[in-house]
Amino acid sequence: MTALLVLSPDLLVDRRECSVQVIAIMNYKGGVGKTTLTANLGADVASRGHKVLLIDLDPQANLTFSFYGVDQWREELSKDATIMRWYEGEMPGREVELQDLIVTPPRVNAELEESGGRLDLISSHLKLIDIDLRLAARLGAGTTLGESKRKFLDLHGCLARALRHEEFERYDLVLIDCAPNFGLVTKTAIVASDHVLVPARPDYLSTLGIQYLASNCDELVAEYNDYVNHGAAKNDSDRAIRTRYLGVVFTMVKFHAKKPIGAQRYYMEDVRLNSDILPLNGMIRDSPRYFGDAGEGGVPAVLRAPVTDDVVVEFRKLTTEILDSVGTGAAR
Ligand SMILES: Nc1ncnc2c1ncn2[C@@H]1O[C@H](COP(=O)(O)OP(=O)(O)OP(=O)(O)O)[C@@H](O)[C@H]1O
Ligand SMILES: [Mg+2]
Known part of the structure; x- marks a missing residue:
């Protein structure tokens, strides 16, 4: 078993030249706590005095609505300042720069003021729902199979290329909240990420797809690196990638006598023994x-709950474990 995606030694080239670390938060399974983890992890890291950017790639836009009310989103963001504007052009990024879509949610940043940290967001749009189909139709039309494949691989690298812009060097951490699928937009997130973090409820259906997710990620990375390393890349700035699995974070864990209940321990152990993506020590309890009520307050629970509450204590430990593993030096 390995915690690294499969790569040949000649591909061990760092994708990024700057130090900002990018984490994709993903699981095929819906409702496992991806968005809750993204919002709270981002807020916790920012409360340690760091600059964090969250990117919402899910058409459900739940991450966006964790920080903005629906009316505010509609009035201030929906027309010009969502990730949809970036993906919907002829080629993502051709009509608008990714950095021009960054917004600073006011309520959570008011809470963060004393810490010196900052939490920015690139918001999503409900209409992102069919972007995979529209991109695929555009790329696949009227070309040979080989050319079509190269176009798709070029597209997979679009978010990685955009995040290499110097504007993003001011961030310590970028967290990408993915939709529960392995579509084109999710693939752009994986290629753009240094790390993949997989939230899962400790139950049969939520853990079922983890190994499948790992093999699909391995395949994507190998295919992308093959494309870049054999001179087929359309963009000179494309780099081989070295995406690493950070691990599985168990969410909605039910405790009895200070331990996860037996039925959940069974699935946790199953992932530990049988998955290429290993569980982290930290977990998030069912609370x-x-x-x-994620999404209603504009301020994630980790900043709202009393600091002595089990939820906050456990979450802070998990954040420290993730930052140590990522190696941003941000784990203070
Ligand atoms: N630790 C927790 N305790 C209790 N409820 C939780 C916890 N984490 C998340 N929830 C709730 O579970 C639901 C699903 O969580 P969330 O939206 O974060 O999952 P998701 O994986 O992002 O879902 P989707 O796949 O639809 O994007 C939400 O209503 C959220 O408020
Ligand atoms: Mg979500």
Whole structure:
């Protein structure tokens, strides 16, 4: 078993030249806590005095609505300042620069003021729902199979290229909240990321796809690196990638006598023994009180709950574990 995607030694080239670390938060399974983890992890890191950018790539836009009310989003962001504007052009990024879509959600940043940290967002749009189909139709039309494949691989690298812009060097961490699928937009997130973090509920259906996800990610990375390393890349700035699995974070864990309940421990152990993506030590307990109303307050639970609450104590440990593993030096 390995915690690294499969790569041949000649491909061990760092994708990024700047130090900002990018984490994709993904799982095929819906409702496992991806968005809740993204919002709270981002807020916790920012509360340590760091600059964090969240990117919402899910058409459900739940991450966006964790920081903006629907009316505010509609009035201030929906027309010009969502990721949809970036993906919908002839080729993503051709008509608008990614950095021009960054917004600073006011409520959470008011909470962060004393810490010196900052939490920025590139918001999503409900209409992103059919972007995969529209991109595929555009890229596949009227070309040979080989040329079509190269176009798709070029597209897979679009977010990585955009994040290499110097504007993003001011961030310590970029977190990408993915939709529960492995479509084109999700693939752009994987190619753009240094790390993949997989939230999962410790139950049968949520853990079922983890190994499948790992092999699909391996395949994507190998294919992309093959494309870049054999001179087929359309863009000179494309680089081989070295995406690493950070691990599985168990979410909505139910505790009894300070331990996860037996039924959940069974699935946690199953992932530990049988998956290429290993569980992290930290986990997030089931807390409908603090996490059940995600999206309503504009301020994630980790900044709202009392600092002595189990939820916050555990979450802070998890954040430290993730930052240590990522190696941003941000784990203070
Ligand atoms: N630790 C937790 N305790 C209790 N409820 C939680 C917890 N984490 C998330 N939830 C709730 O579970 C639901 C699903 O969470 P979330 O939206 O974060 O999952 P998701 O994986 O992003 O879903 P989707 O695949 O639809 O994007 C939400 O209503 C959220 O408030
Ligand atoms: Mg979500």
